[in-house]
Amino acid sequence: MIIGYARVSSSSQSLEVQHQHLEVAGCEKVFAEKRSGRTTEGRDALADAIDFVREGDVLAVTRLDRLARSVVDLHRLIERLTVKGCGFRVLQQSGIDTTTSTGKLTLSILGAVAEFEADIRRDRQRDGIERAKAKGIYRGRRPTIDIARIETLIAAGMTPAAIARDMGIGRASVYRLMGKAGAA
Incomplete structure (x- = not known):
């Protein structure tokens, strides 16, 4: 049996083209998700697909980067399939x-090349951000937590846990901001 796995990185992207390719390839069941591929952590459909395959089955994806973006993750996934007696195919x-x-x-060669490309892309992005910061163009992500409100609530005597509950944020965020305010 050929089992398909399809993945896109964001909810605004479509899985339709991958579904079509997998169906044409003879996939009897397709697992799909909209999730980042940087890691295999939290990719429930991928875990379900690997749990589903049985000896003699083949897991198919349209492109290698749909399965994994690091050689380590790729080899772990392939090892899990191999132990189960399953094959892997990239359409x-x-x-x-x-x-x-x-x-x-x-597979080994292309997996290494894919990881190399991802590293280069990450380095270029980091360089671009550094240049933008030096020019004063890039200031980072806008704060999502109202620091003034936290300071007001602390002054009113609320505990960090109560502030976190009230604002719907993590307690660690409150402590981190308290530490910054204390250092200033």
């Missing part, structure tokens, strides 16, 4: 098919 990168020796080699 749009036809050389990747772990049911063959050449496919296993191709």
Whole structure:
């Protein structure tokens, strides 16, 4: 049985094209989710797909980056499939098919290249942010917590736990802001 897995990073993206490719490839069941691929943590549909496959099944994705973006995560997932006696296939990168020796080699090489590309992209983004900060263009994310309100509530004698409950934020955020105010 061929089992499909589809993933997009944000809720504004569509899974439709991946579903179509997976159906054409003969997937009898498709697990899909809208979740970041930076890690396998919290990707429930992926966990369900891996739990679902049985010996002799093949897990298929349209592109390698739909499954994993790090070589470590990729190899962990492939190892889990291998232990279960399952194969892995990437539809749009036809050389990747772990049911063959050449496919296993191709998977390792392309996994390393994908991780390298992600690292380069992250470095370029970090460099761009640093240049923007130096020019005074980038100031970071706008604060989401009303610091003045926290200071008022502290002055009124509320405990950090009560403030956190009242504002719907974590207690650690209140303590962190109290520490900054105390240091200033």
